[in-house]
Amino acid sequence: MxxxxxxxxxxxxxxxxxxxxxxxxxxxxxxxxxxxxxxxxxxxxxxxxxxxxxxxxxxxxxxxxxxxxxAELAQEARALLAQLEDIGASLSDQRSRVAGTLRLASSQEICEALVLPHLADLQARYPALRVELLADDRVADLVTEGIDVALRTTVGLSDLVVARALGRFERRLYAAPGYLEQHGTPADPSDLQQHHTVTHTAQGLAMTWAFRNAQGKPLEVTVRSRLAASSSALVHHALVGGAGIGMLSAPLAAADVAQGRLVEVLAPFASRTVHTLYAVSSPGRRNAARVKAVIDFLVKASKDRWALAPVR
Known part of the structure; x- marks a missing residue:
């Protein structure tokens, strides 16, 4: 200023x-x-x-x-207003009452799969809670952007955040049946270089995908994408539309696989690398009633109703 x-x-x-x-x-x-x-x-x-x-x-x-x-003042104001709200709650009977505004950040795809299907239940359980959803693939700054809870597959520096695991999953390759009928199904990871591939723009024009060969040893293949999209949700929609072969989180592709819109590709060569989805908050907000309540709710939703694909 x-x-x-x-x-x-x-x-x-x-x-x-x-x-x-x-x-x-x-x-x-x-x-x-x-x-x-x-x-x-x-x-x-x-x-x-x-x-x-x-x-x-x-x-x-x-x-x-x-x-x-x-923009600078708005960032600082978000953090200040959240602190004032927490102070007010701690000095009143709202300490144990879930109320106020909660800002929740996640990628659009995770928001659509995990948050939106259960939002009505959350609001019915906590009628005094107001939720702001921020759907973006980038990693938001919890403090400067006033984020109460973020859903991430990476945590970053552990001393700057408090993380609670929601589930474990793998990322696998998928394509639409129509694409495979037209272009054939790859039998080996090296075949991908002759296929249309769909990637995230953050990964650049050339992307290295990890596999395991028949002996279980690590194998890498570099592909050049025919289509790159700026969000994982767009990659997902493009694959369902037949644009090519691409990588998706297995639990987010499960419904399309079950309904025949997507087929897993090169399953025997999957890297079997396990990723973890976390609910993340800053240390200064973890004790707020609304933060604890929403994270507890998401843990239950991911366990009981959002079927994380089993790790093989």
């Missing part, structure tokens, strides 16, 4: 107006959500801009967007 931060003490309500206006890209949408007049939201943001002496929002026909200073 351009001015010294201690020269201005913002009202938390104004910070909330800023954050929600950016999330919804509209003053009017934020006002409807909070059941206040649009002028209340706009004046709150005006006070922040006047207090800090910088422009925080860009206004256009496409909606609101943050300036660099606005």
């Amino acid at each position: 351009k001015k010294e931060p201690r020269s201005f003490l913002p009202d938390p309500a104004d910070l909330r107006w800023l954050v929600r206006s950016l999330d919804l890209r509209s003053f009017s949408a934020a006002a409807r959500e909070m059941d206040v007049a649009v002028s209340v939201v706009a004046r709150g943001v005006d006070r922040l801009e006047a207090g800090y002496g910088v422009r925080l929002l860009r206004r256009s026909t496409h909606g609101l967007s943050a300036t660099p200073e606005g």
Whole structure:
């Protein structure tokens, strides 16, 4: 920020107006959500801009967007508002009550497979809980983005997060029956170099896939993708549509395999590498009632209703 931060003490309500206006890209949408007049939201943001002496929002026909200073303040405001909410809960009878807003981040595919099917049950169990779903394949920063719970297949630095395992799974190769009828079924991993492959853009143009040969020894094959997509969900949809052969998490492909939309490819050569899906939170939020309740709920949902494919 351009001015010294201690020269201005913002009202938390104004910070909330800023954050929600950016999330919804509209003053009017934020006002409807909070059941206040649009002028209340706009004046709150005006006070922040006047207090800090910088422009925080860009206004256009496409909606609101943050300036660099606005994006910085919004990140800090999310963390501060979450802390204030936790303090309020700890000083009231809400300590053991699941209430407030919970921000949950995951990839779109895991969100669709694990969270959305059980969201109605979660909301029925905790009617005072408000959930914000952030579906993105990138690894979100728990603190600066105000994330309460993130679903990840990698944890990162263990001293910076608190992780609870939801399930174990393998990643395997799949293709649509129609693709295999047209292009043939590979009999050996080396055959993949003659096939159309679908990968994630994060993996680059050339991707190395791991296998095990007939003797159980590690084997790697580098393929050049004919199609790359920016999310695992898009890769999944492309495979079902017959775009080629690609790698998916086995539990997320299970329904399509059962219904004949996908077929596992090169199963005898699968690497059998085991991955773990975690529910991750920051140490400062793990004791919040809403965080503990949602993680407990996800553990039960993944165990009882989201069938993780057995590890062979």
